[in-house]
Amino acid sequence: MHENEHIKRLLSAIALNNDQTACKELFLLLHSRLKQFAYSILKSGEEAEELVSDVFIRIWQKRDQLTTIDSPLFYFYTTTKNLSLNRLKKQKRQVSLSAEDWLVQMNSIYFNPEQLMMTEEIMRQIKKAVNDLPSRCRLIFKLIKEDGLKYKEVADLLQLSVKTIEAQMAIALRRISKCMHFDIKNSLHYTGIKK
Amino acid sequence: MSQEIFWVLLSKKLSGEASPAELKDLENLVLEHAEWQYAIQNLEDLWKQQPPKDDMQAEDAYMLHLHRMKEMNIAFGDMPEPLPAIIGKNRIRKWYWAAAASIAFALGLFAFNKFFNNNSEKTLVAREVNEISTRQGSKTKVELPDGSVVWLNAGSKLTYNKEYGQQLREVTLTGEGYFDVVKMKEKPFIIHTSNINIKVLGTVFNVTAYPEDKQTETSLIHGSIEVTIKNRPNNKIILSPNEKLVVYNEPGENGNTHLKEKEIPEKIPLVAIKQLTYQNNDTIAVEAAWIRDKLSFKNELFADVAKKMERWYDVTFEFENKRKENLLMYGTFTTETVEEALAALEFSFGFRYKIEHKKVTIY
Numbered sequence: 266m267h268e269n270e271h272i273k274r275l276l277s278a279i280a281l282n283n284d285q286t287a288c289k290e291l292f293l294l295l296h297s298r299l300k301q302f303a304y305s306i307l308k309s310g311e312e313a314e315e316l317v318s319d320v321f322i323r324i325w326q327k328r329d330q331l332t333t334i335d336s337p338l339f340y341f342y343t344t345t346k347n348l349s350l351n352r353l354k355k356q357k358r359q360v361s362l363s364a365e366d367w368l369v370q371m372n373s374i375y376f377n378p379e380q381l382m383m384t385e386e387i388m389r390q391i392k393k394a395v396n397d398l399p400s401r402c403r404l405i406f407k408l409i410k411e412d413g414l415k416y417k418e419v420a421d422l423l424q425l426s427v428k429t430i431e432a433q434m435a436i437a438l439r440r441i442s443k444c445m446h447f448d449i450k451n452s453l454h455y456t457g458i459k460k
Numbered sequence: 461m462s463q464e465i466f467w468v469l470l471s472k473k474l475s476g477e478a479s480p481a482e483l484k485d486l487e488n489l490v491l492e493h494a495e496w497q498y499a500i501q502n503l504e505d506l507w508k509q510q511p512p513k514d515d516m517q518a519e520d521a522y523m524l525h526l527h528r529m530k531e532m533n534i535a536f537g538d539m540p541e542p543l544p545a546i547i548g549k550n551r552i553r554k555w556y557w558a559a560a561a562s563i564a565f566a567l568g569l570f571a572f573n574k575f576f577n578n579n580s581e582k583t584l585v586a587r588e589v590n591e592i593s594t595r596q597g598s599k600t601k602v603e604l605p606d607g608s609v610v611w612l613n614a615g616s617k618l619t620y621n622k623e624y625g626q627q628l629r630e631v632t633l634t635g636e637g638y639f640d641v642v643k644m645k646e647k648p649f650i651i652h653t654s655n656i657n658i659k660v661l662g663t664v665f666n667v668t669a670y671p672e673d674k675q676t677e678t679s680l681i682h683g684s685i686e687v688t689i690k691n692r693p694n695n696k697i698i699l700s701p702n703e704k705l706v707v708y709n710e711p712g713e714n715g716n717t718h719l720k721e722k723e724i725p726e727k728i729p730l731v732a733i734k735q736l737t738y739q740n741n742d743t744i745a746v747e748a749a750w751i752r753d754k755l756s757f758k759n760e761l762f763a764d765v766a767k768k769m770e771r772w773y774d775v776t777f778e779f780e781n782k783r784k785e786n787l788l789m790y791g792t793f794t795t796e797t798v799e800e801a802l803a804a805l806e807f808s809f810g811f812r813y814k815i816e817h818k819k820v821t822i823y
Contacts, residue, residue, distance in 0.1 A: 285536065289522055296518040311702055318525040322534060391506075409475050410507065416477050434475070435467035441506075442499035 268413055272337040279324070280331040292321055298412045299345050305404060306349040316352065320344050339418040342408075346422060390444035398437055405430055406437040462489060470500065474507045520744070524682070527664075531643055531683075590624075593617040594635075597774030599750070604629070608649065611638040611751045614771040615670070636668040638751045641683075656707055660685040665699075666748045673767060679704035679736055679747035697733070704747060706732045755793040755801070762787040762809070762822075773798040775815070780823040784811045 272294070278287035296317055303313035323344060324331065334340045395403065405423070408414045409430075414422070416430045469486040472478035478486070490496060529536050592602050594612050602610045602618060606625050612618055616635020624630065629641075629649040641649045641660050651658040653669035653676055663683020669676040678687055680699040687697045687705050699705055736745035737758045749756035755772045757765050763785035766777035775798055779785050787809050793801045802813055802820065813822050 292522045292525065293515060293518040296521050300521075314521060314524070315528070317521065318528050321525060322529060322532070325529075325534070325536065416472075416475065431468050431472070434471035435464065438471045438474075438503060439467045442503060 269336060269338050272341075273334075276324075276331040276334065276337055280328050283328070288321070288325065291324075292317075295341055299341060302342060302408075302412070303345050303349050306346065307352065312352065316345065316349055319348050323348070336418065338412075338414060339422070342412075342414065342418070342422055387444055391441055394440045394444055395437075398440060402433045402437055405433045409434060462492075465489070466493070466496065470503070474503065589619050589621045591617060591619045595774070596771050604631070606644065606647075607642045609640045613637065613750050614774070633667055633669055635670050636666070636750070638664075638666045638748055640664045655690050656705075657688045657690065658685055659688070666745075666751075668747070670767070670771075673764075674708060676707040677704050677747065679745060681745070681748060699733070702736045702745070704734050704736055706734055708732075749792065753794055756791070758790040759788050760790075761785060762789055762811070765789050765791075765805075766820075766822075769798065769801070769820075773801075775818045775820050777820045777822065780821055781811070784822050787811065 272291065275284075275287040275291045275294075278284035279291070299317045299320060300310075300313045303316040304310060307313050307316065320341065395406070398406065401423075405419055408419045408422070409416065416427050416434075419425075420427045420430050466486070466489050469478060469482055469489070472482060473486055490500065526536065592600065592612060594600050594614055594616050596615045598614055600612050602612060604610065604620065604624065606629060608629070610618055610631075613636035616633070616637060618631055618633055618637060620629075620631040625647065627647065629644070629647050630652065631650070632652045634654070637651075639649075639651070639660075641663055649660045651660075651667060653667065654671065655676055656669075656678070658665075658667065658678055660683065663685055664681040665683070665685055666679040666681065667677070668679075678685070678699065680701050680703055682701045684701075685699050687699065689695060689697075689707060697705055736747055738745055744752060744754075746756045746758050750772075755768060757768060760768075763779070766779075766785075769775065770777055772793075789805060789809055791801075791805060791808070793804075796804070798820070799815065802815065805811075806813060811822055813820055815821075
């Protein structure tokens with residue numbers, strides 16, 4: 266995946282040249298995704314914001330080791346997860362390792378109706394279908410569809426099997442497509458009357 | 461059964477996880493079920509979409525990140541001055557500060573002993589004091605000798621004497637200021653307002669202390685600060701980020717009318733800790749939006765909004781229809797003129813107004 270390659274280039278610029286521009290570009294590229302992921306564990310926007318900053322502080326402090334990272338995107342998510350869980354432990358808040366409790370912010374999954382040949386009503390229903398997914402399913406869907414992680418990576422991150430990821434993705438797609446089936450029936454009905 | 465496999469294969473294909481064999485299987489399945497074609501097409505379109513990039517939000521977050529690194533003393537080359545950049549260079553009009561600086565009359569070094577006259581005797585030797593003030597409708601930015609930065613909102617005044625930074629860093633504020641205080645453990649930064657003192661070590665926060673307002677507000681953006689109320693020096697209030705402290709200057713005047721004056725000990729203001737307010741999709745709290753050139757309010761009474769607008773636009777308000785003072789309003793204005801702002805509010809909240817020579821009448 267070329268995003269990983271892009272991140273690798275930025276990381277080696279940081280590792281080899283202390284490149285601050287690369288640091289900034291990387292931050293801008295990953296900030297919102299990592300923040301949302303941290304939010305799903307910490308359940309506080311402000312803490313998630315600080316946590317992303319912590320992740321990048323760690324990156325900066327360990328910059329001499331950055332060139333050895335194989336899958337950088339996954340590395341960022343793992344670091345975000347570990348630091349988030351550490352933070353919960355420090356605050357003696359309940360540490361939840363089960364992905365069931367991980368929250369995904371409503372509307373963090375994005376659709377732009379203008380680019381799609383769909384009515385607004387259909388878009389609204391798709392959004393609702395996504396938001397109505399069980400939280401674990403929604404998180405998996407988001408990490409793969411929006412954030413560009415691999416099945417295997419999401420499985421490792423959430424301590425689930427790849428089979429579970431496959432099944433959860435299938436559920437998500439089926440539910441979303443139900444809204445579209447509804448549309449096709451309606452439109453057939455409509456053209457039927459016209460004829 | 462084939463249905464379940466179909467969804468597994470389709471999601472793998474969309475995510476780029478499917479093997480060539482799986483792609484072939486999927487193709488065969490679709491040939492048997494032409495009715496799935498429409499959903500497939502739409503899902504593929506859906507998949508191609510990238511989430512929108514909110515660069516401005518990320519830029520702001522990055523500046524806060526640099527600021528944190530600086531606070532933690534983590535070397536990061538030649539870091540840019542954090543707070544000026546928080547404003548976001550693409551959002552601020554560059555000429556603005558220059559214009560504001562020329563409007564604001566920075567009166568350096570003149571004798572002023574009122575604020576340091578603790579024992580109310582006028583025999584104290586007058587000390588040399590720096591005073592910076594802003595007129596209605598203008599703002600300015602002040603850099604103090606230790607590098608701390610203060611944005612001063614309209615109709616405000618900041619003073620400090622020449623001993624500033626020797627043992628303590630003491631300033632006096634009337635009006636509203638947004639403070640970014642350089643961390644110095646051994647030299648606390650203290651802000652005096654008419655009814656509270658705020659002691660900080662190094663942090664970012666906003667203080668609103670206009671004499672004509674019925675309350676004094678201290679909003680903490682990050683770090684931590686300690687607030688003491690002048691009549692109760694032993695009660696220290698520690699604020700956490702995203703909290704604000706509201707001190708009511710004249711208790712019982714508005715909204716608290718059920719409290720009889722007898723029940724409130726004389727001269728002790730009422731105090732409340734509240735959460736900062738955020739508008740939809742905004743990363744900066746309403747309380748501090750003004751430093752980004754935004755006039756912002758959420759669920760505030762028209763009477764209070766009018767006071768903000770008076771300072772912001774340098775106009776005066778008169779309510780011929782007193783009932784309209786109690787309209788609850790929300791809104792954000794940036795480049796709008798006072799006429800445009802009023803027209804928008806009129807449309808949303810239902811009142812009538814006329815404006816003549818900087819005087820707004822609500823009826």
